[in-house]
Amino acid sequence: MTEPQLPRIRGRAPRVLSLVYNDASNDSRVLKTAASLQQAGAQVQILGSARDLAGHPAGVVQVRGLRVRRVPDLIVPLVFPRLTRLWRRLAGKDPVTGQRAAADDGATAGARSVTGPGAQVGERAPAAPSAAARAKVFAADAWMRLYQTCRLGFWWKGAVGEGRRLRPDVVHANDANALVPALLIAAGRRTRIVYDSHELWRRRNTRQDKWLAPAAEAVIERIGIRRAAGVITVSPSIADWLQHTYRLTEKPSLVRNIPAATVVPDPARGRLRELTGLRREDKIIAYTGGVTTGRGLEETVDAVAHLPRDVHLVLLGPTDATYTAGLLHRADAAGVGDRVHLAGVVPYPEVPQALADADVAVVFVRPICLSYTYSLPNKLFESIHAGLPIVAADLPDTAEIVRRYGIGEVFAPERPDELAASITHILTGAQGYRAASRRAAAELTWEHEAGVLVDLYRRALEELR
Structure with a gap:
C-alpha cells in the first residue's frame, strides 16, 4: 500500500471536497485529480450537479472508485411547467413535447442549404424574419439566459449546504463557476481553497454581446484567486495570463490534462x-x-x-x-x-x-x-x-x-x-x-502531473496542522 504523502490534520486524513458543475461521470480531469489526492492519503468527495434527463439523478454514487454526491438540478419543466410551455411557444416549439414544428425545421434546413457549403447560384434565400419572429427569438433567448443563471444559482445553494455540512479542509473549485460556493463553504473557517482553472475562463468561447455575466465573472475570479491557497491550470500560457492579470506573486502550478501512464497500444x-x-x-x-x-x-x-x-x-x-x-x-x-x-x-x-x-x-x-x-x-x-x-x-x-x-x-x-x-x-x-x-x-503522463498537484496540496495543508 502506498505511503500517504499528504499531512494528517489533527490525527486524521485531510478532507477534500471537489466542486464541479456537471455530473462528474465523464470529467476525466476531475476524476483523475480526485483519484490522485485519494491515493496520496486524502479523503475525497466530489460534489457535482444532477443531470436527471441524462440519467444522472441526485444522490451518492461511486464513479471509478470515487464517491460522487450530486445535488439536485433545477429542472424547469417539472418545477415551472407553465413557464416551460410559454417558452416553448416563443421558441416555435410544441408546448407539450418541446419538438420544433416540421415547418420550422424545413425553413431552418433550407437556410442552411442556401448559406452553407454547396449552395447553388440562383437559389432563393429565405425571407428576413418578421418583427414578431424577432421578438419571439429575443424573448426565448432572454428566458434561456435567466434559466441558466437560476440553474447555476440553484446548484450553488445546494453545494454550499452540502459543503458546510461536510466541513472539508480543502475545497477544490473546478473552474470559476465553482468559486462562489467554494468561497461560501470556506467563509469563517480555516478551510483552504484550491482553484483549478480548466480553461481561460474569462476568455472562453462565449457570446460577445453579453456584458453583465463577464463583469460578474471577472469580479468572482479576482476574489477567488486571491483567496485561494493554491492555483493550478492546464497550460503555460494560461498560467502566465493568470499571473499577469491578477498580479500573483507565484505563478499558478501547471497540471496538464494528460492520460495516465499505459503501454502504447499496438x-x-x-x-x-x-x-x-x-x-x-x-x-x-x-x-x-x-x-x-x-x-x-x-x-x-x-x-x-x-x-x-x-x-x-x-x-x-x-x-x-x-x-x-x-x-x-x-x-x-x-x-x-x-x-x-x-x-x-x-x-x-x-x-x-x-x-x-x-x-x-x-x-x-x-x-x-x-x-x-x-x-x-x-x-x-x-x-x-x-x-x-x-x-x-x-x-x-x-x-x-x-x-x-x-x-x-x-x-x-x-x-x-x-x-x-x-x-x-x-x-x-x-x-x-x-x-x-x-x-x-x-x-x-498524468503521474508526473499528479506529483505537482500533490506538492501544492502538501503546502496548503501544512498551514492547517
Whole structure:
C-alpha cells in the first residue's frame, strides 16, 4: 500500500471536497485529480450537479472508485411547467413535447442549404424574419439566459449546504463557476481553497454581446484567486495570463490534462476500422473530441478533398446533431461524403486504444478566443498515448509540444492548404513520427502531473496542522 504523502490534520486524513458543475461521470480531469489526492492519503468527495434527463439523478454514487454526491438540478419543466410551455411557444416549439414544428425545421434546413457549403447560384434565400419572429427569438433567448443563471444559482445553494455540512479542509473549485460556493463553504473557517482553472475562463468561447455575466465573472475570479491557497491550470500560457492579470506573486502550478501512464497500444488492436468498416489498406486521419464548432473540422473536411481517395477522416467523440448534419453536408458538397465517418463514443480510458490504428491525428482548435489559443487539448495527449503522428494548428502551447518531441507537423490555422500538405507529408513518412510519439508518451503522463498537484496540496495543508 502506498505511503500517504499528504499531512494528517489533527490525527486524521485531510478532507477534500471537489466542486464541479456537471455530473462528474465523464470529467476525466476531475476524476483523475480526485483519484490522485485519494491515493496520496486524502479523503475525497466530489460534489457535482444532477443531470436527471441524462440519467444522472441526485444522490451518492461511486464513479471509478470515487464517491460522487450530486445535488439536485433545477429542472424547469417539472418545477415551472407553465413557464416551460410559454417558452416553448416563443421558441416555435410544441408546448407539450418541446419538438420544433416540421415547418420550422424545413425553413431552418433550407437556410442552411442556401448559406452553407454547396449552395447553388440562383437559389432563393429565405425571407428576413418578421418583427414578431424577432421578438419571439429575443424573448426565448432572454428566458434561456435567466434559466441558466437560476440553474447555476440553484446548484450553488445546494453545494454550499452540502459543503458546510461536510466541513472539508480543502475545497477544490473546478473552474470559476465553482468559486462562489467554494468561497461560501470556506467563509469563517480555516478551510483552504484550491482553484483549478480548466480553461481561460474569462476568455472562453462565449457570446460577445453579453456584458453583465463577464463583469460578474471577472469580479468572482479576482476574489477567488486571491483567496485561494493554491492555483493550478492546464497550460503555460494560461498560467502566465493568470499571473499577469491578477498580479500573483507565484505563478499558478501547471497540471496538464494528460492520460495516465499505459503501454502504447499496438496499432493492430486499434478500433477505428472496426467502428467504421474501413479496410486495412485505407489511410485514416483521426479526430477525437466533441464534434462541434471551433474544432477546425470544416477545414479538415476541405483538406480531405485534396488528398487521395483512400484517405478517410474518422471522428471519434460525441456529436451535436445540428452541427454534424451541416458538417456532413459540407463533405457531400466537397465530394468526400463517403470518406467522412462518425465512429461514436468510447469510454475515456479506452480512447488511446481506439485511436491506435489511425495513420495521423489532427489537433486543430480554431483560435476564435484566447482560451482556445492558449489551450493544450486533451486530444493532443490522447493521440500521443495512441502512438500517432500529429498534425497540429500552430498555437503556442500545442506547437511547443509537437516541436519539442518531434511528433509531427505544425500548420497555420488560417491555411487549410498547409493542413493538407502536412497530412500528405506525414502519410509518406510516418514511421519516424510514430517512434517519437511513443517516446513522448512515456514521459507525458498524468503521474508526473499528479506529483505537482500533490506538492501544492502538501503546502496548503501544512498551514492547517
